[in-house]
Amino acid sequence: MLSTSPGIANQRSGIWLPIFAGLCASLVGIGLARFAYTPLIPPLIEAHWFSADDVIYLSAANLVGYLIGALAGRPLAKLLGNNHSLRLMMLTVALSFFACGLPLSIAWFFGWRLLSGIAGGAIMVVVAATILPQVPAARRGLASGAIFLGAGIGIACSGTLVPPLLSLGLQNTWFGLGALALVLTAASWSAWPASKQTEATTEQHAVVNKPIDRRVYLLFAQYALMAAGLVPAMVFLVDYVARGLSAGAHVGALIWVIYGIGAIVGPVSYGFLADKLGASLSIRWVLAVQAITLILLSVSNSFAALAVLAVILGSFPPGIVPLALARIHELVGDHQQQQVTWSRATVSFATFQALAGFAYSAIFNASGGHHALMFLIASGAIALALILEPVMAFISRTHDTTQLCCGGTSS
Template sequence: MTTSVSPTRLILMGAATTLAGIGLGRFAYAAQLPGLIEAGWLSARDAGFVGATNLLGYLVGAVLASRLARRLGPGAVIKLSTLLIAVSFLASMWQGPVWWFSLWRFVAGVTGALLMVVAPSLIASQLPESKRKRGTAWIFTGVGTGVLISATLVPLLMQQGPELTWLGLGLIALLPVALVWRPWPGLPRAPQQGQQQARVGLLLAAIYLAYLLDAVGFVPHTVFWVDYLERQRDFSTWAAAIQWGLVALGAISGPFLVGAIARHAGWHRTLFTALALKGTAVLLPMLVPGTLVVSLSSFTVGALIPGMVATTMGRIGELVPAHAHATAWGRATALFAVGQAAAAYLMAPIYASAEHSSLIFIIGGSALLCAATLTLATPLFAKHKPVTEVS
């Protein structure tokens, strides 16, 4: 079924899916952790386990996304996933056993990945060429909005207790449900005949590897940054909270900045620039002292949390046709989930050693600069040509 939807409405619907799937489904829980532990709902060890189930769910969802979209239809997958994220918050109002919270964080992980893979690739295929670069980036403004909520509203709600916090998040998550609960266009149809270009497969492999390395660089600021500033850089709780607010401000600005760069420079140059800037921003506070440098790092990394997603998806969209995009983007998302989980697992014991805690930022920044170098070298593989199948 083909449904005509205006580009503006499509972008708004896409932003609603990234708000629900990542902005709320991922970042809101991280902001709740200190309050949940302090209130005795979860121990520190249990909180880490519950968070790990979310990462596992994200990997499962990324692997299954394109298959479910083909079987059930993209509209059904998007609507059900958005609804289940709201349900996961409301169900967590009950102070149940650890398996109860793990179940719903797993559900939020699966559905978050489904939304991240299915909705953006579908919307990008429907946008007119003149609006595709800008629209592809703007879809991910929902991520920054969720980060802002986690930095501002969640701490205020936690003062009233975990139950009201879960309720508040559940009610907020119903807004994206209302925005996506309308007809969606169908999946793009594959042409009957086509020829796969092996060289494009090599280019895609390089993009996948770069995105996996981006996941390694994603972990230090999103998992350890605020705690590192408080415990290792002697920031007050208030000052560290301001830095997370700068991450949120960057995350809101990122899609607009990336979209503007991509319109003028193209996705390939934008991808290299984003990786190089993000790697520099992660490394710089370890090399140069000062609050200004820390603030610049917070804003830049925040901007490139959604910016890297939009840029990688846009670059993949240049290499594969519309009907193959969800499959290719799903593979990239799955690799990101693997890289993110592995990096978090390996970095945790390094960070636990106070004298080596800054090493995780050096690892993350170096991984990003390696990804930038790889991206810069991809034209050496081949001149890209579209393919019709991604096997």
């Protein structure tokens, strides 16, 4: 008994050290690179760095980059190795923050915001495939939740860290975010798990060409609709509280901090839920709660109600990642195929997130700034994701019954 204890301790530390590295990567590449921009929008306009229209235009750069990164993540990891590509992407985000502190031109700023999005998309694709194989299957939901807790911490930091930094000036705020990203990159540098030999190309092709469960395509569709459903709260919540409800910028910022608290709670809670209930059932419960929450948001105006709804909504963007990963592990048994499937799921998510961002902006402008309409559309997207599974199951059963009847008639 005594001789096994050190081994157990080493095994546990060997699991949690890579998880810490993954948390740092998601914090830098998703939490800070994307969400720290939201509270910086008013200062960018007030400081006359860019016009209001240009700032909104620049906000799309990270989403477009995220899609490019989701497509490029696996080829980059194959070229450089998982560990080197993750370190390079974290350094890219840090460098982009320092570069954004120098508003040389719109093209310069757009290019660096685009690069930060590319880094975030690549991190999202590669980080889980790097760490989760080190984790026992029964703990992977919780582990993936811990990894993407970093995204939630980044959302919370965007509401709590950025305002104090702004007291030092807008340029120093960007530099401070860059310094934080560098510290996290350095802290995680040696924590990544040792790289393994890459399988032979022919073996990889054999894996990729295996038949894919139809339920995987259903997950892709659900994940894409989730992306479309999370955008309005992510983009318009603060503006809805501050201007739509005339509560003021201070209350809007406070609601955003509360949203960030939900983002911290979400990943680990959803991952734990996936371990206990299974990913499929957990996804259904989460989707139902989110659809109802968005409807309530469109009609709520008290601070207490908004605070509760903000926590629930904040848990969703980072929380659905471990759920989707857990569902992929349920449906796809082979490790290499899991990587391919997760990459494709991330691409579907990134595509619809980018498209939804432009679509909601157009609808918002066309409706004269109707916030509640945005939340109701989002609720519809989430509800569609919820009913997609039973609808597809019904269609599949009907198709199988028709084939059986036709077969019986012909015989």
